[in-house]
Amino acid sequence: MTITLKPTASETTIQNNGSDVFTVDSTGIAMASGKTIQNASGDVLLPVTNTPAFGVFFTADQNISEAVATKIAFDTEEFDTDNAFDTSTNRFTVPAGKAGLYSISGLARTDSEGNSNALLAIIYIYKNGVSVKRLYQSYGNNYQRSIGMSITSVLDLAVGDYIELYAYLNTIDNTGGKVDAGNSSGLDTTFCGHRLIT
Amino acid sequence: MTLYQKIITLYPELTNEAFLPEGTIALQNDNDDRGDYIKEWNHPTLAKPTDEELA
Numbered sequence: 629m630t631i632t633l634k635p636t637a638s639e640t641t642i643q644n645n646g647s648d649v650f651t652v653d654s655t656g657i658a659m660a661s662g663k664t665i666q667n668a669s670g671d672v673l674l675p676v677t678n679t680p681a682f683g684v685f686f687t688a689d690q691n692i693s694e695a696v697a698t699k700i701a702f703d704t705e706e707f708d709t710d711n712a713f714d715t716s717t718n719r720f721t722v723p724a725g726k727a728g729l730y731s732i733s734g735l736a737r738t739d740s741e742g743n744s745n746a747l748l749a750i751i752y753i754y755k756n757g758v759s760v761k762r763l764y765q766s767y768g769n770n771y772q773r774s775i776g777m778s779i780t781s782v783l784d785l786a787v788g789d790y791i792e793l794y795a796y797l798n799t800i801d802n803t804g805g806k807v808d809a810g811n812s813s814g815l816d817t818t819f820c821g822h823r824l825i826t
Numbered sequence: 827m828t829l830y831q832k833i834i835t836l837y838p839e840l841t842n843e844a845f846l847p848e849g850t851i852a853l854q855n856d857n858d859d860r861g862d863y864i865k866e867w868n869h870p871t872l873a874k875p876t877d878e879e880l881a
Contacts, residue, residue, distance in 0.1 A: 692855070694830040695845040697865075699857040718857055750847065764847065794854075798842065802831060 671725050680710035680726050681822035685814025692738070694804035697752060697759070697796045700736065702819050720821060721790040729824040733780040734793040737816040740773055740805040749775040750796040756789055771800055774808070776816070782824065793819045829853055829862040832880050837872050844869065 632643040639653035648660040659665070665674040683706035692698040703715050713720045722730075732753055740746035748766040752759045761781040775797075783791070797805050810816030827835070830853060834840055844851045852866035867874035 693828045693853070693862050695842075696829065696853040696855050696862050698855040701857045747842075748846075762847070796847075798845070802834070804828065804830075 669725070676825050678822045678825050680708075680712045680720075680723060681820075682708045682710075682713040682720055683818065683820040684708075684713055684715070685818045686809050687813075689739075689806045689809050691806050692795060692797050692804050694802050695796070695798055696804070697750070697794045698807075699754075700734075700793045700795055700807055700817060700819065702793075704814065706814065706820075717790075719790040719792045720819075722785045722787050724787055726823060727786045728784075729826055730783050730785050730791075730821050731780065731824055732783055732791055732821040733778070733819070735776075735778045735816070735818045736793070736795045737774060737776040737808045737810065738795055738797045738805055739808050740775075740797060740799045741803075742799070742801060742805075743773050744771040745799045745801055746772045746775050746805070747798045747800055749777060749798070751777040751779050752794040752796070753779060753781055753783075754792040754794055755783060755785075757792075759794070791821065829864070829880065833864075833875060836875055836879055840869075840872070 630645050634641045634643060639651050641651045642649050649663050650660055651658045659675065664672045666672050684702040685704050686702045687704055690701055699718055702718050705713060710723050710726065712723050734751055734753060736751045738749045751763050753761040761779060763777050763779045765775050765777055795807050799805060808816045843849055845853065850869040853862060854865040855862045864874065
């Protein structure tokens, strides 16, 4: 390996085997295209991006039984930068080298399939199979048909941790209902997240 | 008949509150072959139903 310093009047470029690595000038350091700064574990420290990032939805309404916390079966990806969302298991798993703080958001609309039938609904974020955040929408005696919910949380995730979205519906007639796909286009029920730059 | 309905039929004295998040019974579905199942049963007096009772 040959390291070369190529100074000019205004800047100095550092090369490795004749290829630019970075340039230093009065404003700072500019990395050459495709070059990174990494720690001893190989994690990229600079430049940083808020990835992995994923956004998914599902294309057909999903039935949920009465009073059963049910994992939402997202089957379509809008984006998945690190191929970390698995539509067969409906979960996002933190890839190697990508631990950190993540913003996780979910949106779900439940439909009790009967007017004045829904008593309450809940949307959950599950981490490694356990509920860690939830939004509990209770309407007392003002029963609804459809209940829309959104939830956002910042979670500290390690490599291999997995995240899922669950929904729960409680109805007057005890028959459950469905999670609405929103005209099969991800309008009403979605799941997304990304790593935060820290 | 759903799992909830089977449990209510077996134990008519159970109220809706038992199945709420801070209740004594938690039902779950992980969107897999298992379907609806009893995740937690912490009722102080009623025994967890057997598979035969829920069949």
